[in-house]
Amino acid sequence: xxxxxxxxxxxxxxxxxxxxxxxxxxxxxxxxxxxxxxxxxxxxxxxxxxxxxxxxxxxxxxxxxxxxxxxxxxxxxxxxxxxxxxxxxxxxxxxxxxxxxxxxxxxxxxxxxxxxxxxxxxxxxxxxxxxxxxxxxxxxxxxxxxxxxxxxxxxxxxxxxxxxxxxxxxxxxxxxxxxxxxxxxxxxxxxxxxxxxxxxxxxxxxxxxxxxxxxxxxxxxxxxxxxxxxxxxxxxxxxxxxxxxxxxxxxxxxxxxxxxxxxxxxxxxxxxxxxxxxxxxxxxxxxxxxxxxxxxxxxxxxxxxxxxxxxxxxxxxxxxxxxxxxxxxxxxxxxx
Ligand SMILES: NC(=O)c1ccc[n+]([C@@H]2O[C@H](COP(=O)([O-])OP(=O)(O)OC[C@H]3O[C@@H](n4cnc5c(N)ncnc54)[C@H](OP(=O)(O)O)[C@@H]3O)[C@@H](O)[C@H]2O)c1
Numbered sequence: 001x002x003x004x005x006x007x008x009x010x011x012x013x014x015x016x017x018x019x020x021x022x023x024x025x026x027x028x029x030x031x032x033x034x035x036x037x038x039x040x041x042x043x044x045x046x047x048x049x050x051x052x053x054x055x056x057x058x059x060x061x062x063x064x065x066x067x068x069x070x071x072x073x074x075x076x077x078x079x080x081x082x083x084x085x086x087x088x089x090x091x092x093x094x095x096x097x098x099x100x101x102x103x104x105x106x107x108x109x110x111x112x113x114x115x116x117x118x119x120x121x122x123x124x125x126x127x128x129x130x131x132x133x134x135x136x137x138x139x140x141x142x143x144x145x146x147x148x149x150x151x152x153x154x155x156x157x158x159x160x161x162x163x164x165x166x167x168x169x170x171x172x173x174x175x176x177x178x179x180x181x182x183x184x185x186x187x188x189x190x191x192x193x194x195x196x197x198x199x200x201x202x203x204x205x206x207x208x209x210x211x212x213x214x215x216x217x218x219x220x221x222x223x224x225x226x227x228x229x230x231x232x233x234x235x236x237x238x239x240x241x242x243x244x245x246x247x248x249x250x251x252x253x254x255x256x257x258x259x260x261x262x263x264x265x266x267x268x269x270x271x272x273x274x275x276x277x278x279x280x281x282x283x284x285x286x287x288x289x290x291x292x293x294x295x296x297x298x299x300x301x302x303x304x305x306x307x308x309x310x311x312x313x314x315x316x317x318x319x320x321x322x323x324x325x326x327x328x329x330x331x332x333x334x335x336x
Pocket of ligand 1: 008
């Protein structure tokens with residue numbers, strides 16, 4: 001078990017889950033500590049983490065020297081990068097305009113740079129490090145043989161993983177990877193992702209999937225991520241884990257949602273036309289529709305034979321969130 005676990009993204013969905021699980025474990029293990037990285041440790045919303053005994057340090061993924069300090073003494077590091085935040089920043093759109101690229105290309109380049117900063121600095125602390133667990137996604141260009149070109153929130157993460165493996169084999173020998181599945185909470189991300197009430201009282205639940213596509217691995221990151229990361233810290237390095245609680249086709253997911261809420265609901269594919277009508281800008285239409293085509297044609301992990309499932313690597317699968325459990329615990333009143 002790690003003596004000092006450093007968590008990037010501790011204030012977020014994935015990192016917060018890792019922090020809560022380890023805080024519970026470490027209460028029974030004196031001498032073991034958690035250090036969480038945030039850009040602003042003093043934020044009032046971070047009080048709960050501090051009160052739980054987690055050391056919060058200020059560091060920025062854009063500032064390697066701050067990561068160097070934050071990784072001091074780390075035995076284990078959990079790292080996640082956040083692609084989507086860049087698409088809420090005016091600087092991304094200004095740079096896209098200036099350089100003639102799409103905003104999602106600029107966002108991917110920024111995410112890759114942050115990932116490289118994490119890896120460069122983790123490599124500086126290799127001697128004391130037992131495990132780096134990187135939150136990543138599969139390489140859609142590679143596994144689709146070039147058919148999928150715009151699933152950039154996947155491909156940037158895959159490039160970060162490639163950078164780690166090719167630049168620092170010694171660090172890679174101490175690393176494992178979690179490819180987080182499809183967040184069950186994605187319906188909150190954009191209005192068109194939520195079930196849409198029809199005039200007859202039934203619902204259409206659009207999904208980024210084609211009919212009869214590959215099963216989608218669903219995950220509830222605030223609950224489940226900690227269990228994946230613990231399994232990857234406890235097991236030997238070199239594992240790539242698909243992080244999910246339950247996999248099913250989009251059709252089954254929607255039918256279950258209807259059953260839980262006692263309404264008629266049907267799945268429809270979120271096509272480019274639907275996305276455009278919903279007001280998504282063209283770069284986002286590309287990103288979300290190609291992402292759906294990739295995962296439902298090739299699989300979330302692209303069919304990579306090396307990817308393991310939670311039950312194969314010692315994850316406490318009984319603690320993971322089933323789709324129906326998630327539907328029952330959510331408040332759907334705003335949608336219904
Ligand atoms: N939606 C899906 O279905 C899905 C599936 C698989 C993977 N993902 C990936 O999950 C990632 C997001 O993870 P999440 O859900 O845990 O994110 P989140 O809840 O939005 O939290 C983002 C975290 O990143 C930290 N952060 C952002 N920029 C930072 C910086 N410059 N320096 C230091 N820390 C920084 C934030 O910390 P502070 O704000 O406190 O600094 C926060 O803790 C995305 O890249 C997405 O592509 C999503």
